[in-house]
Amino acid sequence: VRGLDQETRYWPLVRNVHSEGILMLSLADDFDQELQARAEEMMGQVLDYFDYVGVLTLEFFLKDNLLIVNEMAPRVHNSGHWSIDGAETSQFENHVRAICGLPLGGTSAVRQSLMFNWIGELPNPKALLSIPGLHWHDYGKAARPGRKIGHATLTADSRDQLIINANRVAPEAGGRFPGLLDQLPGFNS
DSSP states (O other), X not given: OBOTTOOBOOOOOEEEEXXXXXXXXXXXXXXXXXXXXXXXXXXXXXXXXXXXXXOOEEEEEXXXXXXXXXXXXXXXXXXXXXXXXXXXXXXXHHHHHHHTTOOOOOOOBSSEEEEEEEESSOOOHHHHTTSXXXXXXXXXXXXXXXXXXEEEEEEESSHHHHHHHHHXXXXXXXXXXXHHHTTSTTOOO
């Protein structure tokens, strides 16, 4: 995010899992600082080139420790929705701060965070809301196949607790989540 005064802040890199071209999971991950610094440098170059103000998202592929840009979104992005519950300041709040000339808020992760996208239909909230650290977000959209209609952010104080609770969420959310969760380091059940 960049403000009118050129102040720039960066959220931590996230690890995304897609299925059939749709973002299903986003993990605010602990990538090494060198990789984070390279991503920030690339983002800074894009922000400078466009003289950009607000939230801008770059989606990368990571291959052999090389960052390859896949997508640029000049807006808040679904892969950053975890920041609502897991960062000092969400991407939504910081976007408004930036374009209004207000001081930017911190972007550090305050808790371990994993976002589950609800695609096509909402799972039954009764079983999920009993899981500690689960934050429910219903977009109020009509259900239809392939449509993002909500998400949940799961937060925890430790990576171990996040993994335990994520493995509780996945089967309750149904569909492909148990298998997709296995694609995240350490999350296999």
